Amino acid sequence: MIRLTFIAILLSTSLLADTLNVVPGSKLESIKVALNLARAGDVIQIAPGLYQEGQIIVDKAVTLLGIQYPIIDGSNESEIITVKANGVTIRGLQIQNVGTSYTEDRAGIKLDGVSDCVIQDNRLYNCFFGIYLKRSNDTRIINNEIIGEARFEMSSGNAIHLWYCKNISIVGNTVSHHRDGIYLEFVDESFISGNTSTNNLRYGLHFMFSDRDEYTHNVFKANGAGAAVMFSRDIIMRNNLFENNWGTASYALLLKEIYDGEITSNTFKTNTVGIYAESVNRLLIKNNDFKANGWALKIMGSCMDNKFTANNFYTNTFDLTTSGKSDYNTYTGNYWSEYTGYDLDKNGYGDVPYRPVKMFSYLVANVDASIILLRSLFIDILNFAEKVTPVFIPEGLVDPNPLMKPRP
Amino acid sequence: MIKTLKYSFYDLARSNWTYLYMLFYLLTALSLLFLSNDLSRVIVSLMNIIIVLTPLIGMMLGTMYYYNTRDFAELLLAQPIQRKSVFLGQYLGLSLSMTLSFLVGLGIPFIIYGVLVSSEVWNFSMLLLVGVLLTLVFAALAFLVAAMFENKIKGFGVAIVVWLSLAVVYDGLFLLAMMLFESYPLENAALGITLLNPIDLSRILIMLKLDISALLGYTGAVFNKFFGTSLGLLVSLGALSLWVLAPLGLFLRVVKHKDF
């Protein structure tokens, strides 16, 4: 649908507009020159070849259209394309070598205070920042491939970076080897979907102070942490895959100061921690699969009124850890692979409540170093003893209706 | 010594216990591999079994073997050979047969499942090495206990207590200490305490090699920093060797002054 409208728009404008062809070795071989010549609404077609140009400033509503991915190389010296006009489309370019700067946020493509732009089907390689949106609205970032060469957090930028934006669609992008895959700060009402974010140093997706956003069908693999969502409200997280975010300080999903959202139908597989939550309130966590994680859920202090229901927990080392003496969240109707109860009335729910917190996870939450006893026979005995006669673990922390079979 | 070793080994090579032991590991490994094709996860599961059962079985078979061969040892002692040779030979014979059972029992299924060409080959080797060392440690402890107690029932009882202390009680006290001194940085102390117990040490050595080490957090990082160096590995293997040599030496001392 989006694509169709897009093509329609493209066709209607091109009827009125001119097309400028930039070809290496021809009279018009510089993109900057072409931009100077162009009027609003024109299309600048860029033929295949290498263009060693940086600091290209797009200050009119033009379309930059690459034919077979012409390469625009910034020689590691400067930002490459800066958009300063509304309604710009950048499509089909290969943009590379932005170069690290410690004083300015250089990007492959930067949008500065604009709206109604489209960044589509581009390749951005070895850019300090990939696509950077600053105070921009109503823009689409679609099907770009952004691969960085980040080595240290200190000296690297994010693949897609948004700051003070509204109504942005980030769809179908592949981002990897940057600091954060997708970074949003003060970004509201945006839609992030179908992106693949892998091997980023810090987070696959990073939300700060952003409200009413939705991210669905994304894949977060092998990042320092999958997604970090902090200081935000009304975020909807749906159908994402978090896999292999594995490391001593790794998380699949880190939540901090989050209110009123939902986490549904996501898959968390082999992460050190599935969901780490701190000061999270009124979230609905439903229909998620937690498989073979170290900790499926680490619910820390001041998390309240969250509801965990109809989730599947399979073979996690720890299903749930809480730090507090009491827990004010509800856990009900989940499937826990370690549940050993029975279902006499055959209603699909076990008749005996399940206690998802093991004695050992309680201990580890209180004394960090005791994790060193992981998989000791003593710990198994201790867990068993606590299971039979609970003493330490908060009385209310039970799933009163554990599912007998995993939710399909 | 070589001769007593040889004949102890011949004897044990035909013992049902030896094959039962081998079969146990064979079936365990096969069924785990069958259930999960993921070598790394199977290694984790096996680690749990090995660090609990290898010591226990080593302890039981060791005491049993010592008591069973006591009368025969008497006949050997009347021969013109040194006591040390007789008992060292028996110990090595038992250790050798248990080690082989263990290696064959675990080796065959893993080789079938292609461990040799997988990235897990080093982790698997570590698992085997640790298993063998634990066998040696607990066979030596078993011989020591059996030589100290003429009464079989008492001997078996003490053997179980020794195993329980190292496998369970030690960790309980360890945990208690950690909770008492919670406010201090515990990582280095924990490292030292781990080095002193062969079972804990083995557990950590394997675990640090595996993915699961990521769960160990900061403490794990401190451990990794120590065990990751060649010095750390050397120290820990040295500690395990000491756990073999010390009870063995004590055992030889006990039998040297013992009446038969």
Next chain:
Amino acid sequence: MIKINNLCKSFGKNHVLKGVDILIPEGNITAVLGPNGSGKTTILKILLGLVKPDKGNVFWKQRITHGDYSYRNKIGYLPQIARFPENLRVRELFSMIQDIRQQPSDLEPLLDAFKLRPLLNDRLRHLSGGTRQKINTVLTFMFDNDLFILDEPTAGLDPVAMIQLREIIARKQKEGKTILFTTHIMSLVQEMAQQIIFLLDGRIYFQGSVQELQKLHGEHNVERAIARILEVNEHEGVLDSVQPTASTL
């Protein structure tokens, strides 16, 4: 000659030997007698180095045996109970002991004498106690030893094997070997022993020839003579005051 000086041994509070002096000349058959628990087996085991004495020395061929092990290559020992590695075959047991001792052995005639040849390939655990005892006997006599120490050699043997044993002992003595044995069968003592050592409560009660024992107690039968010794002591209850007498050697 075996010379035992002031041998003392206690197991815990149980003083088994309280200063025992014995001389055993070469080429003799000596029977060590005494009630159960009188220390017979302990003496034999001390000779073999299986038990370490608290005090006292054993000299054999003018050398102290304690702390040495090589002297045992001239000793054949027949223990009371025969236990072998269960899973070995009879043949393997023999070759094992041969392998350990590395001495010329004379196995074949013994196998025939005790009719063990058909059992050579059997596992030891399948054998009866009597058969084990025969194997044990063969193991003892298969090497050319100077001293044979037999602890209850007749226990568990059938009459035929018993006759074989007696013949072997007699033959060994003719060859000039020294034989030391314990037994409860007095006919064997009367028939074979040249010297009797009678132990009672950790001390030597009597050491001398069979004839001397008979003379001393006015009994022609050794069994009766022994019985009398025990009787007298029970009545008088003064064991400690009775000094070893008639020790003529």
